[in-house]
Amino acid sequence: MQAKTGDKVRVHYTGKLTNGVVFDSSAGREPLEFTLGSGMVIAGFDSGITGMQIGEKKTVHIPVADAYGPSDENLVFQFNKSDLPQDIPFEIGMQLNMHADGEGQVIPVTVTDITETGITVDANHPLAGQDLVFEIELVSVN
Template identity: 60%
Template structure:
């Protein structure tokens, strides 16, 4: 039976949870995720977990944060002057905002971590940075 290998386009159903069991993503009710193995389209640990699977095979993989979204980078947690945020933007802990970087104009999503009288603490890390992930995988098909 053919096994998934680098260069193959695979179709995978998955359920992603944190180590405490909290669900963060799933393909349930949707089309399977399609990607080319070894191309960098998905996180390394996910790619490695699917490699070698046969069509119809199911398995659970544990991905340490270093093979997922990496550790939390404290340099990406910034204290931002509250006065520089437009008054019509609600500042609630846990909400996400889009900021434009000076110089290159790229948009970066940040999460509001703290709201003070004069400053807001914003986190530009990926929401899953620093977290170990668990995926239940099922290889649905391999395209040649």
């Protein structure tokens, strides 16, 4: 049985950057379960599984456009420290939530730079701008 759009699939995977650094893996956890073609995962991961058979293993190379897209400089923001809460000990790499509008929408951001007078945060997905490599094993198809 080959996996096709609309099927609920379960996969084990290891996600790597092109330099071999692992950024995520299902090792030691339950397989990832989702419906093919539903938009629940990045496009390249979805299309990489389509056509696989149960028990099949393969490596899928996903270009930026089919992963998290290019990094967008419009999603990098600078703030004056004087405009921020003084009780937060900001650190590079720190994850924060930023309110995007008056309607309560919250966007996760990462602190990327700290100066004497301000901080820079990035609202891009941490893997934006990266080509990705996934080792995938199709566990089941329903």
